[in-house]
Amino acid sequence: MPAGRLGGRVGHVTFWVAIWTLALGGLLYLLLPTLIIVVASFTAGEYITFPPQGLSLRWFTRLMALAEVRVSAWRSLIVATAATAVAVVLGVAAAFPLVRGRFAGREALNAFLMSPLILPSLVYGLAALMFVSAIGLPLSVPVLVLSHVAIIVPYVIRTTAASLALLDPHLEEAARSLGANAWKTFLRVILPNLLPGIATGAAFAFISSFDNLTVSLFLAGPRVETLPIRLFAMINFDFDPAAAAISAVLVLITFAVVLLAHWAVGLTRVIRL
């Protein structure tokens, strides 16, 4: 084999070894802490340890027995669901002019609407609290929902806008020329084709509401505790494996939502492609 070709082959192999090492290393680094806490939650012992001392579901059973945990978990689900629903309506509506509109300052508006993704949510939480108390609203579940909407709506806008940008603008013109008014064009032609983007955005939105701590800390108040706040409190007071069990539940629900979104996207893909 000529030297040049051998050298080329060595270069090729080292390239792929480097890529795979970095990729797997990165993945492990991402997942390992979460994996450890999930595994630790199944301990039979009294403390969070890794590896766990024996395996049992006793801490999950204990979670179920804790009324505050049940109530806060239920509340988190309700808040995340409601906030996601509102965010989807607002986000899908906003994506439309942001992609298709022709007006001065569209780019600036785009950047502004994306800003909560960049803005520290701690700052937003404080600002929202000041705003709410300034206008004299009592802290409540609806207030919490609306504050979550503000931080999760950019996810919906972003994924919907991406889908919309890929959608052939001629579809709308075809629908219009066939006699569909603006509403029918949107509902019958555009919306069905945006579902993958909307589902993806909704999943992101739901998850970031469901495990949000920073904004909730400011706006929850003592009466409307969410699951992440409960978890935070448990870690502060007694760091027992029940906290690990809550983490495991959060991870489980996150995965479930991601899979659900994936399934919904896949379903629409089957029809589209």
Add this chain to the structure above:
Amino acid sequence: MTPSPTNARPDLRLVDVSRRYGPVTAVDRVSLDVAPGEFVTLLGPSGCGKTTLLKCIAGFLPPSEGQVVLRDEVMNDVLPHLRNIGIVFQHYALFPHMTVADNVAFGLRMRKRARTAIAGRVQEMLRLVRLPGFADRYPHQLSGGQQQRVALARVLAVEPVLLLLDEPFGALDKKLRVEMQLEVKQLVALLGMTTIFVTHDQEEAMRMSDRVAIMHAGRIVQCAAPEVIYDRPCDLFVADFIGSSNLLDGRIRGTSAGRLRVEVAGVPLEVPCHASVRPAGEDVVVMVRPENLALSETWPSDRPAWAGVVSLALHTGPVMEYEVVVGETWRLRVSRPRMQVESARVWAKGDRVAVTVVDLKAVRIFHGDTAGATSVRSL
């Protein structure tokens, strides 16, 4: 521009329609009448404003100036879904989430037709475009040609007043494109559909149209039957754009009784001409189509000829194409049918030939030597 040839009320009338994008004038004072059942093609290079004009007609873009009149009704302020104008795009724009049947039914559903009537009409349209049995497929399960036929069925199902086709065959390969040209031409003729067709492919335009409107920089420069466009281009742009032609600098030597004496490459031509007397010495451009030039070995006694050397001989199937060098700078393109070539002679590179004009009546003369000049001869 020339009004439509028939006396009937035009289905579409454009009156000085202009459309600007900021400083760019994409459509510039276009006027055009399209008679019922007529097939008119907008032909022009990419970027000349064809799509913009279609969008103004369909209602997707308001014209900056002028009027769009559909069957005597000014459409400028009518929303696109109320115009009853059908449009088909290059990439079909079928609704990807709907079956073929639902795509075809879409316009009928928007018109709130009865369910059974819709089903019958969908079947009828699919038979018409030769796609029965494809009703339950999704667009992605069809070939490009089939998708284009579904797009046609979808738009024809609602019986539009006017059909707009924006480069509908641009995404198809050459053979399929020619098939679809014939099919669409027949379909549209069968239905008596008034059609505006957009293309940048001149062969396609010539083949399909009753009239061709040549667009250049937002304007319609000539609108006439295909053979008129080809035989009597109104200016150098059209002469150059349609078909291939020899555009040769010449000089007027005199006028006499309906004839113009023009000197081209040292040879005087007597071109029949109805135009007014031109001053001798005026510079002109002379257009001679390649098929209007003939080659011979012997010097013709009855007509003027150029002496030249064949510099290029190309087989293109039905015709032979030659390039003949005359003198220092002149290059003449000549094309002769192969059949004739076989019965006479196939020329090769390096052959010395005499080049003559077959029919002097088909020679056109234009002012000056730049694009945009107008014909000396009246149309």
